[in-house]
Each structure stands twice: as C-alpha cells, then as structure tokens.
Amino acid sequence: MISDQLHWWQQGVIYQIYPRSFKDSNGDGIGDLQGIITQLDYLTWLGVNAIWISPFYPSPMADFGYDIADYCNVDPIFGDLGIFEKLLEQAHRRDLKVIIDFVPNHTSDEHPWSVESRSSRINSKRQWYIWRDPRLDGGAPNNWESYFGGSAWAFDQHTGQYYLRQFHAKQPDLNWRNPEVRSAMYNVMRFWLDRGVDGLRVDVLWMPIKDDQFRDNPINPEWKDGDLPWAHQIRLYSEDRPEMHEIVHEMRAVMDNYAERVLIGEIYLPLPNLIRYYGDNLSGAHLPFNFELVLLSTWNAQTIRQAVEAYEAALPAEAWSNWVLGNHDKPRIASRIGREAARVATMLLLTLRGTPTWYYGDEIGMQDVTIPPHLAHDPQGKRQPGYGRDPVRTPMQWDGGPNAGFCPVNADPWLPLAADYQKINVALEREDVYSMLTLTRALLTLRRTKRALNSGNFYVVESKSENCFVYLREHGKQRFLVALNFSTEAQMIPLPEFGKGRILISTSLDREEQVYLKALSLRSHEGCVIEIAED
Ligand code: GLC
Numbered sequence: 001m002i003s004d005q006l007h008w009w010q011q012g013v014i015y016q017i018y019p020r021s022f023k024d025s026n027g028d029g030i031g032d033l034q035g036i037i038t039q040l041d042y043l044t045w046l047g048v049n050a051i052w053i054s055p056f057y058p059s060p061m062a063d064f065g066y067d068i069a070d071y072c073n074v075d076p077i078f079g080d081l082g083i084f085e086k087l088l089e090q091a092h093r094r095d096l097k098v099i100i101d102f103v104p105n106h107t108s109d110e111h112p113w114s115v116e117s118r119s120s121r122i123n124s125k126r127q128w129y130i131w132r133d134p135r136l137d138g139g140a141p142n143n144w145e146s147y148f149g150g151s152a153w154a155f156d157q158h159t160g161q162y163y164l165r166q167f168h169a170k171q172p173d174l175n176w177r178n179p180e181v182r183s184a185m186y187n188v189m190r191f192w193l194d195r196g197v198d199g200l201r202v203d204v205l206w207m208p209i210k211d212d213q214f215r216d217n218p219i220n221p222e223w224k225d226g227d228l229p230w231a232h233q234i235r236l237y238s239e240d241r242p243e244m245h246e247i248v249h250e251m252r253a254v255m256d257n258y259a260e261r262v263l264i265g266e267i268y269l270p271l272p273n274l275i276r277y278y279g280d281n282l283s284g285a286h287l288p289f290n291f292e293l294v295l296l297s298t299w300n301a302q303t304i305r306q307a308v309e310a311y312e313a314a315l316p317a318e319a320w321s322n323w324v325l326g327n328h329d330k331p332r333i334a335s336r337i338g339r340e341a342a343r344v345a346t347m348l349l350l351t352l353r354g355t356p357t358w359y360y361g362d363e364i365g366m367q368d369v370t371i372p373p374h375l376a377h378d379p380q381g382k383r384q385p386g387y388g389r390d391p392v393r394t395p396m397q398w399d400g401g402p403n404a405g406f407c408p409v410n411a412d413p414w415l416p417l418a419a420d421y422q423k424i425n426v427a428l429e430r431e432d433v434y435s436m437l438t439l440t441r442a443l444l445t446l447r448r449t450k451r452a453l454n455s456g457n458f459y460v461v462e463s464k465s466e467n468c469f470v471y472l473r474e475h476g477k478q479r480f481l482v483a484l485n486f487s488t489e490a491q492m493i494p495l496p497e498f499g500k501g502r503i504l505i506s507t508s509l510d511r512e513e514q515v516y517l518k519a520l521s522l523r524s525h526e527g528c529v530i531e532i533a534e535d
Pocket of ligand 1: 067103328329
C-alpha cells in the first residue's frame with residue numbers, strides 16, 4: 001500500500017512518453033494524444049504511477065516540440081485541448097498521474113511574442129527576448145556557443161541586432177530578467193495546473209538566466225577534437241547563474257498553490273551545482289533530475305557504486321533522490337551497455353532509493369536505430385553529425401505486425417522502425433515469461449508493493465567482489481538485499497552476516513529460492529532481490 005505520509009512522486013515510478021513516437025491513432029505516421037489514451041491500460045498493467053509527456057504544444061517542430069509557438073494549446077498533429085483533457089481524465093481514472101513539459105528558456109520564433117519582439121526595436125515585446133548590438137566589427141556580441149553548433153547569437157537583418165538562441169535559430173531565448181516574462185510564464189504554469197496536471201518537468205532549468213554583463217565564456221582547456229561539441233566552452237556566464245535559484249523558487253511557489261504537484265528540473269550539472277536546485281530549505285525543485293547513470297562513461301560495479309555513493313552523500317537532508325537511465329536526448333540503455341546488462345541496470349534503477357524515471361520502450365529492450373542521413377530530422381544531429389537524437393526516438397514497438405502496431409499499415413512512420421521489431425515488441429514479450437518486459441513489470445510490482453523498496457533506507461554492503469554492487473533496502477522489519485553482478489563472469493559473494501534469505505526475483509526470472517548468504521552465487525549479468533529472513 002502506498003503510505004499517506006509520502007507524496008505520490010516519492011513512491012511512484014515515472015514513465016516518459018515521447019508523444020511523436022508512442023502511438024499514432026490517426027494514420028499520419030506521428031504519435032498523438034489519442035494514441036496515448038489507447039495505451040493507458042498498458043501503462044497501468046505495466047505498473048508505472050505517472051507519465052511524463054514531452055511537448056505536444058503548437059510548434060513549427062524545428063526542435064520537435066521544444067520550440068513552442070503557443071504554450072497553452074495542443075498542436076493539431078497531437079490532438080486538441082479537449083483530447084488532452086480526456087487524456088488527463090482517463091489517466092486519473094486509472095490512478096495514473098500526468099506530468100507535462102514546461103519549456104521556459106525559449107519559445108519558437110513563431111510564437112506571437114517573438115514575432116512582435118522582432119518587429120521593431122521599440123515594440124513592447126522587444127525586451128521579452130535577449131537582443132544585443134553587434135560588436136564594432138559586426139560580429140556576435142560575445143563568444144557563447146549554441147548547443148546545436150555555432151554561435152549562440154543569430155543576426156536579425158530587419159532590426160540590425162543579434163538575438164540569443166542557445167539552441168536552434170528558431171528558438172530565441174526569453175529574457176527572464178524581465179518581470180513581464182516571468183509573470184506570463186507563471187500564468188502558463190497555472191493554465192495547466194488549473195486543468196489538473198500533476199507535475200511539470202522543466203526543460204533546461206539551469207539555463208534561463210544569463211550573465212547580466214554577457215561576459216565571454218572561458219574555453220575548456222581540456223577539450224580536444226572528438227569530445228562532445230558542447231563541452232568546448234565552460235558555460236560559466238551563459239548558464240547556472242546564481243539568480244536562477246530565485247526563479248526556481250518562484251516556480252515552486254506557483255506549484256505550492258496546488259495540492260500534490262511535483263516540480264522536476266532537467267539539469268545537467270556537476271553534483272554540487274545540481275544539488276543547489278533543491279533550493280534553500282528544499283524550496284526549489286522537488287526532483288532536480290539526476291543523470292549520473294546516464295552520463296557514466298564506464299559502466300561497471302565500481303563506477304556505479306561510486307556514482308550512487310557520491311550522489312547519496314551530496315543530497316541535502318530530507319531531499320528526495322531520483323534516478324534516470326535514459327531519455328529522448330541520450331543513447332538508449334540497451335545500446336549503451338547491451339541487452340543483457342540492461343536487465344541488471346533495470347533492477348538497479350528500480351531498487352535504488354529515490355524516484356526512478358523510465359524511458360518508453362526501454363521495458364522491451366529497444367535499442368537505438370541507425371537513421372540514414374536522408375531520413376534524419378533532429379537539428380542537433382544535422383549540425384553535429386554523430387550526435388543526432390533520432391536513433392533514440394523511433395516508434396514504440398507494440399507488436400510484430402506491419403509498422404509494429406505503432407501506426408496503421410498504410411501509414412509511413414515518421415522515423416524508421418527498428419529492424420528487429422518482430423522479435424522485440426510488447427505483444428511477444430507479454431507472453432514470454434523470461435522477457436525484458438516481464439522482468440520490468442515484475443520489478444515494478446515488487447517495488448510498488450514493498451515499502452522497503454519504494455521508500456526504505458538504503459545502505460551499501462561490502463561484497464568483497466569488485467564486479468558486484470550490493471545494497472540493502474530496509475523499512476522496519478522488512479529487509480531486502482539487492483545483489484548485482486555487472487560482469488560476464490559468475491561471482492560468489494560471501495554475505496554471512498545476513499544468514500539466510502529468499503530470492504524473490506532474479507534478472508533471469510528463473511530463480512525463486514531459499515539461499516544461504518554465506519555464499520551467494522550470481523551468474524553472468526545476474527542481479528537478485530533477496531528478502532532477508534527475520535531472525
Ligand atoms: C532539452 C530537451 C531537448 C531540447 C532542448 C532544447 O534538453 O530535453 O530535447 O532539444 O532542451 O529545448
């Protein structure tokens with residue numbers, strides 16, 4: 001049972017839906033809100049507690065919905081406000097919470113605010129965006145670089161000034177130093193909260209405020225060819241400015257006028273900076289996304305243990321932790337580490353302390369799909385070959401039939417399907433007692449039903465094996481050992497202090513048995529959740 005003392009977002013699991021790719025209900029090859037409605041029963045069957053839907057607002061789709069032309073509506077590709085309300089109502093009827101994306105850093109250049117702002121230097125919306133004069137030589141006002149490549153400044157011929165755009169030229173940055181912008185954006189939050197959405201995932205929450213003097217960013221002295229293009233500069237002045245925390249606090253105050261809503265921040269920063277987004281006295285984001293597991297360059301028991309311990313140690317008292325394995329911007333887990341290892345990663349994510357966020361399709365082991373250049377859409381990949389995000393956004397594989405059940409037979413999916421979808425799909429894996437889907441669902445059930453697993457204490461256990469990561473989850477008398485072997489070799493780990501226990505689930509799904517923990521054996525890529533017998 002879910003306890004009353006904890007918030008739903010503390011005990012639940014969040015499932016991210018990229019709406020273009022989840023389910024197409026009208027045959028245009030692009031997923032939509034009605035498609036999501038048709039799959040709500042799947043999501044409750046799977047056992048997640050909340051869905052986070054990436055942007056579905058009116059958009060020219062220069063960055064696939066992260067360029068918003070109207071914050072308070074639905075793009076016709078995805079449906080309309082009425083369908084969104086139906087989705088909300090249908091989700092709530094199933095006790096599923098709904099989190100939506102809030103994109104405060106930038107609008108589309110086709111947003112009426114931007115159109116006005118660009119129309120003349122004296123327009124009342126001019127100061128809603130960040131305009132600067134060219135340097136004397138005509139160049140950009142400073143050296144800031146865009147995440148999508150090139151300068152972060154775009155020149156506007158008509159008014160003879162540059163505007164800031166940290167992403168696409170069609171995504172001008174809003175001016176968060178302007179109180180009118182703040183109040184308009186807080187009204188956007190209220191628009192959706194009034195309709196009953198349960199939470200907001202705030203896009204690039206560390207970026208909206210920039211240095212008031214627009215100083216040049218230092219160049220990263222360690223950067224070399226082949227490194228991530230956006231790591232070329234140390235973004236000291238263009239992001240994570242001290243003033244940002246005041247805004248996060250204001251956003252939180254808006255949320256706090258409503259009961260039981262969650263404020264999640266997308267934040268890619270080193271731990272000490274990330275942690276500050278919880279705010280003084282936890283008055284900031286409830287969950288600043290923790291991407292430590294997404295960003296690990298080496299995936300093994302030691303690096304994972306270090307990441308977990310460092311994060312746990314950095315968290316302020318009472319702050320609620322959270323973990324992410326994948327999202328619409330990063331390579332899929334089953335591609336990063338392989339399908340077998342992804343099963344262990346799933347057990348890790350669903351047994352760690354803190355709220356897990358799940359990326360659609362990872363529950364069936366979807367992998368990145370190579371997209372031929374002529375079919376590429378993502379602006380980041382087009383400007384920076386090799387860094388495209390299309391491969392992780394391909395259509396959900398519902399069944400082995402035509403178009404994987406994502407869209408009707410005669411439709412053309414907006415991105416190609418994985419070549420292996422006839423083997424890797426929901427329909428097939430539902431029937432397979434050993435599948436990744438069966439494993440994910442079983443772990444979700446276990447997590448939901450065992451208080452120690454969804455909100456108990458967490459202790460690292462010394463395992464004497466450098467290939468294994470072992471920890472204890474505990475609530476009252478309920479104790480579970482989680483023992484994860486991240487290597488391809490079988491491991492024998494002595495845990496005599498725990499006496500005997502019962503394996504409730506193994507990542508191989510073929511082992512439910514009593515074990516003496518003085519010598520616990522784990523096969524290659526095997527993880528187990530073991531209930532410790534009360535003595
Ligand atoms: C966030 C989104 C990403 C988008 C960018 C600009 O990082 O997750 O998909 O391109 O913001 O909005």
